[in-house]
Amino acid sequence: MTTTQLPFGEDHFGFATDQVHAGEQIGDGHGARITPIYLTAGFVFDSFDHAKARFEGDDGAWTYSRNSNPTNSVVEERLAALEHGVDCILVGSGQAAITVAMLGILKAGDHFLATQSLYEGTKTLFRENFSRFGIEVEFVENPHDLDEWRSRIRSNTRAVFAETIPNPKNDLIDFDLIAGFAAEHGLPFVIDSTAATPYLFRPLDHGASIVVHSASKFLSGHGASLAGVIVDGGTFDWGRYPQKFPQFSAPIHDGSEDSYVSRFGARAFSAYSRSIIAARLGPVLSPFNAFLLLQGLETLSLRVERHSRNALAIATWLEQQPEVESVDYPGLPSNPSHELAVRYFPKGQGSVFGFTFRGGVASARAFIDAVELFSRMTHIGDVRSMVLHPATTSHSQLSDADKQRLGIGQGLVRLSVGIEEVDDLVADLERGFSAVRAQAATGPVLEQLRHEQLTVDRTELLESLAVQPGHQP
Ligand SMILES: Cc1ncc(COP(=O)(O)O)c(C=O)c1O
Known part of the structure; x- marks a missing residue:
């Protein structure tokens, strides 16, 4: 396969060039210039040994679309490049992206901090669904008050969550302040950057650890499909905190001594979240919707x-x-x-x-x-x-x-x-x-008329039924 792939995660080109080309692979055997839609559940193995190699992850290719798919991979590489991350996982919606990212970090018994001003669906997900998994969210009243952030830290606090441009109030956070607080306490900073997009702001360049998006919005841009994105910044040192985040330092359970940190290095979080959270819970993105997302990205x-x-x-x-x-x-x-x-x-x-x-x-x-x-x-x-x-x-x-x-x-x-x-x-x-203006001028009069009309109607009705006003039928 001829590849014109741009250097992964490196900003060698301008944004407008990356949004059109990053991650692209030319060479499907037919000369297709744009990324084809590989609408297939699984992929054929040439032989016994080929199947074994693919399951061992040795030949960099595909097994089953719940894990990854060639169309989705191009989009993932493009988004990783646009956000300056090291890896990206596509999922079925923004809600799925938030769920997978947070479950990649948190387990029952953990606590995390979030800003108050968030998309309401995210708040109810955290408050009502995560609490059923034994994960507790605490909302910070004043995100500009570093003392309040510090006062809410507990021994089981494991993450910080916020939105770059909060939906719908636009009450912006001081990004560097919260990123600095998260770093000071050894916590990954997860940021929903749906309303900003990497064109307006790149959270990873400002100290965020993981970026999530509802790609149903600006990234796709045409309102045709839902999609979700998780970008791994590759900068959070998971291996430094084996007690807090044991999933990244413990053996992988594949017969080797490897952990996600030792095998995947800077991509430990995304490798774990892709195979253990996204592929197991299953909210994957259809290659068809990944294609629509790619079309949108090219004009972002x-x-x-x-x-x-x-x-x-x-x-x-x-x-x-x-x-x-x-x-x-x-x-x-x-x-x-x-x-x-x-x-x-x-x-x-x-x-x-x-x-x-x-x-x-x-x-x-x-x-x-x-x-x-x-x-x-x-x-x-x-x-x-x-x-x-x-x-x-x-x-x-x-x-x-x-x-x-x-x-x-x-x-x-x-x-x-x-x-x-x-x-x-x-x-x-x-x-x-x-x-x-018309409503303001006539509204009170219309309201009065409607009230009088109702009164008349009710009185007439009661009279016709020979019922005393005040009687409750
Ligand atoms: C900021 C933000 N995050 C996440 C979501 C959820 O995205 P989706 O509808 O793709 O699940 C939304 C939806 O409006 C949103 O505005």
């Missing part, structure tokens, strides 16, 4: 640049509207996270953010029902623009007190700004705001 920088530019223009426009109380976009100088945005995100600040209507849920409803270009959807990072009301959808299970604490008010609307013409998007927002 172009899309994310445009997403961010559109988002900044829209956030700036929204901030000028009198009906808007606040806009949670760190690219705005008025935003509390702006200084962190300037420091960590000079190329753009992403395109998923919330804004809050002064008129509460009535304004949010009028706006969401009126827009036509923005799709009413629970999804982010798609080329199409999307809108959602978190308090009644993604965060509806939370108590009112928790919603208030997390800033998920009734007037909060979340946008995921796409790559359409920004003028068309603003025109659509104007349509939404016209509806908000």
